[in-house]
Each structure stands twice: as C-alpha cells, then as structure tokens.
Amino acid sequence: MPKSARKNNGGGVSKSDPYSGAASRKKGHSANNVFKFNTDLGQHILKNPGVAQAIVDKADLKQSDIVLEVGPGTGNLTTKILEKAKKVIACEADPRMAAEITKRFQGTPAQKRLEIILGDVLKHPQLPYFDVCISNTPYQISSPLTFRLLALSPAPRSCVLMFQREFAMRLFAQPGTKLYSRLSVNAQMWAKISHVMKVGKNNFNPPPQVESDVVKIVPKVPRPQISYDEWDGLLRICFVRKNRTLRSGFLGTTSVMEMLESNYRTYCAQNNIKLAGNPNRKKKGKVSELVRQKVTKVLVETTELCEKRARMCDEGDFLKLLYAFNQEGIHFS
Ligand SMILES: C[S@@+](CC[C@H](N)C(=O)[O-])C[C@H]1O[C@@H](n2cnc3c(N)ncnc32)[C@H](O)[C@@H]1O
Numbered sequence: 543m544p545k546s547a548r549k550n551n552g553g554g555v556s557k558s559d560p561y562s563g564a565a566s567r568k569k570g571h572s573a574n575n576v577f578k579f580n581t582d583l584g585q586h587i588l589k590n591p592g593v594a595q596a597i598v599d600k601a602d603l604k605q606s607d608i609v610l611e612v613g614p615g616t617g618n619l620t621t622k623i624l625e626k627a628k629k630v631i632a633c634e635a636d637p638r639m640a641a642e643i644t645k646r647f648q649g650t651p652a653q654k655r656l657e658i659i660l661g662d663v664l665k666h667p668q669l670p671y672f673d674v675c676i677s678n679t680p681y682q683i684s685s686p687l688t689f690r691l692l693a694l695s696p697a698p699r700s701c702v703l704m705f706q707r708e709f710a711m712r713l714f715a716q717p718g719t720k721l722y723s724r725l726s727v728n729a730q731m732w733a734k735i736s737h738v739m740k741v742g743k744n745n746f747n748p749p750p751q752v753e754s755d756v757v758k759i760v761p762k763v764p765r766p767q768i769s770y771d772e773w774d775g776l777l778r779i780c781f782v783r784k785n786r787t788l789r790s791g792f793l794g795t796t797s798v799m800e801m802l803e804s805n806y807r808t809y810c811a812q813n814n815i816k817l818a819g820n821p822n823r824k825k826k827g828k829v830s831e832l833v834r835q836k837v838t839k840v841l842v843e844t845t846e847l848c849e850k851r852a853r854m855c856d857e858g859d860f861l862k863l864l865y866a867f868n869q870e871g872i873h874f875s
Pocket residue numbers: 583584585586587588589612613614615616617618619633634635636639661662663664677678679680681683
C-alpha cells in the first residue's frame with residue numbers, strides 16, 4: 543500500500559472503505575472518482591470519522607428516534623446515525639449524491655431504515671415528522687435552514703448542526719456586538735444554543751475556505767407563547783437596518799407604515815371593528831393617520847424605545863414592543 547494511503551486511512555477506519563479517508567480519491571471527488579464535488583452546493587465531505595462520531599454522540603439519540611439529515615452526501619454521517627436511531631430521513635439536493643448514498647446502503651440491514659428525499663430541503667412543502675436533526679450543513683443554506691428549524695411546531699427535540707464559524711457565532715451574539723442580528727434574537731428566543739466543538743478545514747474533502755463549528759440547538763419547552771410569524775415579522779422590520787433608530791425604521795419608512803396600515807385594516811375586518819370614518823378609498827388618509835398615531839404611541843409612550851437602535855435591543859425590548867403593538871391592534875403577519 544502506498545504511504546499516502548496508509549496515512550489517509552487513520553482513525554480506525556477500514557482501509558477498504560472508499561468513503562472514509564479519501565485514500566483512493568482525488569481531492570474534491572466522489573468515492574469512486576466518478577464525479578467532482580460541487581462546492582456551490584456546499585459539498586465538503588466530512589472525512590474524519592472521529593468528528594462524525596462526536597456529532598452523532600452529541601445528539602444523544604434514542605433507539606426510537608427518527609432523524610432528519612440535511613445533505614447526507616455520500617453518507618459518512620448517515621452510517622453513524624443509523625447505528626443509533628430507528629430511522630433516518632435524508633434530504634439530498636444532488637441526484638448524484640442521492641445515487642451514491644443509495645448504492646452505499648443497498649443490500650445492507652440498514653437499507654430499510656433509510657429514506658432518501660431527493661430535492662432542496664428548503665423547497666420541501668412539509669418536512670415529515672422527526673425527533674432530531676443532524677447535518678453537516680451546506681453552508682449556503684445555513685440561515686434559511688436554521689430559521690425553518692426554529693419555526694417548526696411541534697419543535698424537534700434537538701438539532702446538531704455544523705456551520706461555518708462566523709455563522710455559528712451569530713447564533714450566540716449579544717446586543718451591541720457586531721454579529722448581533724435577527725438570527726441571534728430568533729435563535730435565543732426559541733432555543734437554547736450550545737457550542738459542541740470546533741472543526742478544522744482539513745477534516746473535509748475538499749477543505750472549505752473557512753473554519754467550522756458544531757452547535758446544538760435545543761428548542762425551548764414549553765415553546766414561548768407567541769406567534770413565530772408575528773415575532774419574526776416585527777424583527778424583520780427592526781433589523782432591515784439595525785443601526786437605525788426604531789422611530790426611523792417604523793415612522794420614517796413609508797413601506798413599513800403602508801404594510802402596518804394594511805395589516806390593521808385586516809385586523810379590523812376580522813374583528814368587526816369599525817374604522818374611524820368610512821374605510822373606503824376617500825378616507826384612506828384617516829386610517830393612515832390613525833395607524834401613525836398608534837405606532838407613535840407605542841414607540842414614544844408605551845415602550846419609550848423610539849430612539850433605541852435594533853442592534854442595542856434585547857429580547858425583553860422586542861417582547862415589550864410586540865405586546866404594545868398588538869394591544870393597539872397592530873400586527874406583523
Ligand atoms: C457539507 S456536505 C455534507 C455531506 C455529508 N453529510 C458529510 O458530512 O460528509 C452538504 C450536502 O448537502 C447537499 N445539499 C446542498 N444544498 C442542499 C439543499 N438545499 N437541500 C438538501 N441538500 C443539500 C449537498 O449536495 C451535500 O451533499
């Protein structure tokens with residue numbers, strides 16, 4: 543055996559396993575060298591079995607668990623999950639990868655416990671039920687995937703996810719820091735987040751340009767008793783430009799005021815509330831004025847947050863805002 547092959551097959555993995563250490567594989571190619579990995583799809587295969595095992599161990603899987611794996615690739619994590627869980631539902635966007643993983647498990651006892659969904663996980667209209675999500679995340683979908691997982695109700699028990707380091711740090715970011723964003727507020731509102739481990743570039747084939755981190759997201763139980771859509775709708779407005787004052791983000795932004803007016807009309811119609819004057823086109827100005835007065839009251843009097851910037855607001859501030867707006871019949875979804 544050539545020296546390089548022995549070196550690559552470290553970590554106690556069978557030398558003949560084509561998926562493990564890239565022994566017989568060109569850098570950035572599939573196990574059988576049939577296709578080149580597509581880095582536009584975030585195809586950086588986890589080649590260190592120790593890291594894959596640590597990720598699965600951290601998920602504290604039960605034998606009865608159904609696990610959603612996003613982007614199984616060639617199946618390095620999938621194998622380890624299948625050793626611990628009842629079933630894996632693996633959603634893979636690349637048909638070549640889906641074929642590779644299908645082949646890998648064909649004829650094995652695990653085959654029946656692996657369901658492969660071919661397609662973009664973000665476009666899947668309704669993800670099937672799962673207890674735990676595990677993913678060496680394709681980095682380009684980190685943000686929408688995390689938002690989607692946080693919005694799920696009922697929530698999964700936990701999610702153990704690999705992210706690029708800066709993204710992981712955004713999850714933990716506190717008010718007033720550079721990385722604080724709508725993602726930070728949402729993540730900390732709906733879940734407890736913990737850091738699992740750092741993962742260096744060389745654990746992947748091909749190596750990505752950035753360092754990675756594994757984090758564990760455990761949704762809060764019970765779930766906060768507010769609407770996810772309302773909460774996120776408010777945050778979207780506040781974080782369009784996080785350095786602006788809330789006064790400017792709301793009262794100084796025509797599109798926001800128009801949206802709130804439209805939502806207020808819907809709210810009134812649904813609750814049989816007569817709008818001041820006749821809610822027809824001629825009287826449109828009156829409703830705009832009423833909504834402006836309500837927004838001003840919330841920002842200036844009720845919460846006194848009008849001069850505060852979103853980047854400095856904490857969860858309590860946003861909860862206060864949402865409650866005060868809702869009390870005035872102003873909604874965000
Ligand atoms: C970082 S690789 C991880 C592969 C494998 N799980 C591993 O750890 O070795 C990301 C995988 O996600 C797939 N992928 C990329 N975008 C996706 C999407 N929107 N939905 C589902 N899978 C996706 C890629 O094709 C790739 O197989």
